[in-house]
Amino acid sequence: MASAAAQQWHGERSAAGAYSPWLIVALISIPTFMEVLDTSIANVSLDHIAGGLSITTDQATWVLTSYLVANAIIIPISGWLSDAIGRKRYFLISIALFTLSSLMCGMAPNLSTLVIARVLQGIGGGGLAPVEQSMLADTFPPAQRGMAFAAFAIVVVVGPVLGPTLGGYITEVASWHWVFLINVPVGIAAFFLVEIFVDEPERVKQDRAEKLQGGLRIDYIGVLLVALGLGFFELTLDRGLREDWFSSGFIITTAAISASSLIALVFWELNHEDPVIDLRLLKNRNFSLTLLVMGITGLILFGTTQLIPQMLQQVLGYSSFQAGLALTAGGVATLVAVPFAGRLTGKVDPRLLLIPALLVQAAALWNMTHLSADISFHDAAIARLYQAMALPFLFVPINAVAYVGLPQNKTAQASSLLNVARNLGGTIGISSAQTMFASALQRNQANLVDKLSPLDPNYNDWVGKASGALGGDPNTTLAVLYGQVQRQAAMLSFLDVFHSLMIVVLIVTPLVLLMRPPKGGGGEGQGMMH
Numbered sequence: 279m280a281s282a283a284a285q286q287w288h289g290e291r292s293a294a295g296a297y298s299p300w301l302i303v304a305l306i307s308i309p310t311f312m313e314v315l316d317t318s319i320a321n322v323s324l325d326h327i328a329g330g331l332s333i334t335t336d337q338a339t340w341v342l343t344s345y346l347v348a349n350a351i352i353i354p355i356s357g358w359l360s361d362a363i364g365r366k367r368y369f370l371i372s373i374a375l376f377t378l379s380s381l382m383c384g385m386a387p388n389l390s391t392l393v394i395a396r397v398l399q400g401i402g403g404g405g406l407a408p409v410e411q412s413m414l415a416d417t418f419p420p421a422q423r424g425m426a427f428a429a430f431a432i433v434v435v436v437g438p439v440l441g442p443t444l445g446g447y448i449t450e451v452a453s454w455h456w457v458f459l460i461n462v463p464v465g466i467a468a469f470f471l472v473e474i475f476v477d478e479p480e481r482v483k484q485d486r487a488e489k490l491q492g493g494l495r496i497d498y499i500g501v502l503l504v505a506l507g508l509g510f511f512e513l514t515l516d517r518g519l520r521e522d523w524f525s526s527g528f529i530i531t532t533a534a535i536s537a538s539s540l541i542a543l544v545f546w547e548l549n550h551e552d553p554v555i556d557l558r559l560l561k562n563r564n565f566s567l568t569l570l571v572m573g574i575t576g577l578i579l580f581g582t583t584q585l586i587p588q589m590l591q592q593v594l595g596y597s598s599f600q601a602g603l604a605l606t607a608g609g610v611a612t613l614v615a616v617p618f619a620g621r622l623t624g625k626v627d628p629r630l631l632l633i634p635a636l637l638v639q640a641a642a643l644w645n646m647t648h649l650s651a652d653i654s655f656h657d658a659a660i661a662r663l664y665q666a667m668a669l670p671f672l673f674v675p676i677n678a679v680a681y682v683g684l685p686q687n688k689t690a691q692a693s694s695l696l697n698v699a700r701n702l703g704g705t706i707g708i709s710s711a712q713t714m715f716a717s718a719l720q721r722n723q724a725n726l727v728d729k730l731s732p733l734d735p736n737y738n739d740w741v742g743k744a745s746g747a748l749g750g751d752p753n754t755t756l757a758v759l760y761g762q763v764q765r766q767a768a769m770l771s772f773l774d775v776f777h778s779l780m781i782v783v784l785i786v787t788p789l790v791l792l793m794r795p796p797k798g799g800g801g802e803g804q805g806m807m808h
Contacts, residue, residue, distance in 0.1 A: 291416035291686060293366070295477025299417045303429045305475055306410045309373045309468040310430075312461050313403035314437030316345070316380075317704075319445035319457055326454040333389050336520065343516045344393045346705065348400025350512040351505045353701055356405040357694035358497075358554045360412065364486055365690065366478040369409045370469060375402030377465025384459035399458075407434060411693035413476075415681050421624050427677040428620025431670050434700070436609045438583055443602030450599060485687050500547055500554035507539035511702075515709035519716060556691040559684060565692065567793050568680040569699040571632060574786050575672045576703025578639055578779060581711040582646075582665065588715075589772045590658055593651050593765055600655075607659040608666030619670035628675040629790050635671035636787040642668070643780035651769040679793070711775050718771035726763050 294302045320327070320341055328338040360368045379402055382395035411430060418426040448456050514532045521529045547553040560566045587601035596604070622631060642665035649661060677696065684692055 291479050291481045291689075293413040293417050293476050293479070295475075295479070297475055297477075299426075302417060302476060303414065303426060305468070305471045306369070306413055307429060307433050308471070309369075309376065309465065310406045310410045311433045311437050312464050312468070313376060313406045314434050315441050315444065316399065316403060316458075316461065317349070317438060317441065319441040319448075320345075320454075323445055323449045323454040323457050326449050327392075330454060331386075331389050331392070337389060339520070340389070340393050341396055343513065344396040345400040345403075346516055347509050347512045348397045349404045350508040350698075350701060350705070352401050352404030353408060354504050354508060354694050354698045355501060355554050356408040356697075357412070357556075357690035357692070359405065360409050360690040361486060364478060365409060365412065365482055366472070366476055368405055369413075369476070370472060372402050372405035372409070373465055373469045373472065375399075376406070377402075377462055377469065380458045380461035380465065384455045384457075384462070408690070408693040408697045411677065411696065412690040415689045415693065416482075416686070420678075420682070423678045423681075424623030424625075424674060425617075425620035427623070427674045428616045428670065430677065431616055431619070431673040432613060435579065435612050435669050435673055438580060438704075440606075440609060443599065443606060446597070446599035446602050495552050497547075497550055497552060497554040500543065500550060503539045503543035503546060504554060507536055507543050508698075508702075510536035510539070512705060515705050518709060519712050523713070555694070556688065559688060559692055559695065562683055564682055564793050565680055565684060565695075567789060568676050569695060570786065570789065571636075571672065572676050572680075572696055572699040573703035573706075574636075574783065575669070575676065576700040577707030577710075578643075578665075578783065579669060579707070580704030581707030581779060582643075582662075582776075584708045585711050585715070585772060585775060586658065586662055589769070593769050593772070594653070594658075604655060604658045605662055608662035611663045611667040612669055615667045616670045616674070619674040622671075623675045623678045628679045629793055631671045631675045632790045632793075633787060635668045635675075636783055636790065638668035639665060639672070640780050640783040640787070643776050643783065646776040647773045647780070649769075649773065651765055707779075711779070714775045714778055715771050718774040719767055722770040722774070723763060723767035726767055 292299065293306070324338045324341065327341060328334060331338070356368075363371070376399055379395050379398035383392055383399060386392035386395055410433075411427075414426045414430055415423065445457050448460065510532045514529055514536055517532075518529055523529055524533070543555075544557060547555055547557045560569075583605065586605060587596075590596040590601040590604055619631070642661070645664055646661050649657065680696055681689060681692055
């Protein structure tokens with residue numbers, strides 16, 4: 279019955295054509311995994327890039343910022359571009375641009391060339407995940423979407439986790455150039471495989487022809503407002519902490535441009551006949567709620583993926599590669615849980631998956647607030663494992679239920695908005711986590727220093743023992759004491775951030791109850807409105 283239903287579904291908008299839809303899942307996931315990996319793979323190579331190009335580490339951070347800004351601009355309009363250019367054609371163009379710009383990155387002789395190449399890489403990569411998601415939604419009937427999006431979850435959840443580990447390993451055994459050059463052979467192979475096996479169905483071609491009747495109508499103002507609004511928003515979040523937020527005229531300017539552009543974007547797009555971003559989809563309550571939960575999922579995933587390795591390096595002295603390995607257990611847990619999330623999605627009320635998954639996230643974050651500066655590698659890996667095993671039960675149901683009740687010709691637009699939510703959630707998660715950590719570090723360090731008093735017998739006892747062990751040199755003793763204060767203050771600050779993230783999850787969890795369950799409570803009723 280399932281295969282018969284799938285065959286009937288193939289007649290409309292499936293990208294599988296004469297081939298197995300699962301083959302198509304595998305093929306279109308290759309370039310997307312490559313792109314998602316690139317959002318984090320260069321993070322651990324910044325010092326090497328700075329040394330290789332004779333620039334400061336702060337200048338090297340533009341390698342990350344430029345990619346994220348370009349990504350943030352292109353993702354929301356990728357649905358419109360897919361409809362206007364053709365879904366398969368746009369996917370191939372994105373692969374080609376991403377691959378070519380990866381080659382440029384690896385061969386860049388200076389920072390300017392590298393930043394330009396990273397912008398092009400972000401533009402090419404930004405279209406991959408939304409188009410893949412749209413293809414999956416169209417290729418599988420609602421009852422089978424759970425397993426399809428489970429495969430997609432492996433790509434977008436495990437990719438950012440493996441990025442720092444893989445980047446650290448490549449940088450150590452080869453050079454930072456290969457962090458980018460590794461994309462080239464994979465991209466070439468993916469391009470030809472997609473060209474050969476992925477189909478552009480007649481229904482998609484007809485929708486494009488209808489859209490282009492009377493010529494291509496480009497919403498130039500909408501594109502400009504997206505670029506200004508989301509581009510400067512990404513720039514504000516990424517550079518805010520380095521520039522000391524609103525004490526910087528640069529950050530005030532970027533935030534003002536972003537806020538005014540985004541407000542104007544909402545009014546413009548809601549009143550435009552052919553908007554570049556279809557904000558009317560937000561009238562669907564389920565879709566709006568799935569965007570919120572997706573944003574929180576991105577916030578927690580990317581925020582903790584940044585914090586845990588940072589904690590292990592600053593407090594425990596791990597190398598970037600060792601810190602990345604501590605996240606690997608979480609990646610394994612995610613891989614194990616993905617098939618179960620896929621099978622359950624579409625068979626049960628999605629709220630029965632989302633609420634327990636959010637509560638497990640909160641419990642995992644609460645567990646992290648009880649870590650100490652003396653934890654072992656095993657403790658860190660297990661703490662991440664608890665969190666990671668629930669991620670598929672968030673990500674898969676969100677993606678499957680998001681399309682319920684939406685017109686079939688809006689899957690590309692919906693996919694773009696879902697990826698915007700995930701990306702912005704991730705950016706906000708990283709930025710807010712780093713800002714909270716910096717603030718907490720100042721507070722905790724001041725509190726600990728206040729308690730170091732010669733009038734405290736415990737303080738005098740420690741100084742006496744340490745002085746004896748260190749040969750009686752008071753300067754060495756004070757240096758060791760200051761190092762311990764910094765180490766403990768940093769650990770307490772990480773725990774404070776984990777606690778704040780836990781509160782965010784608990785606040786959002788009850789909102790899932792506002793979602794409407796699919797008709798019949800399971801996959802069979804999850805059709806789309808025409």
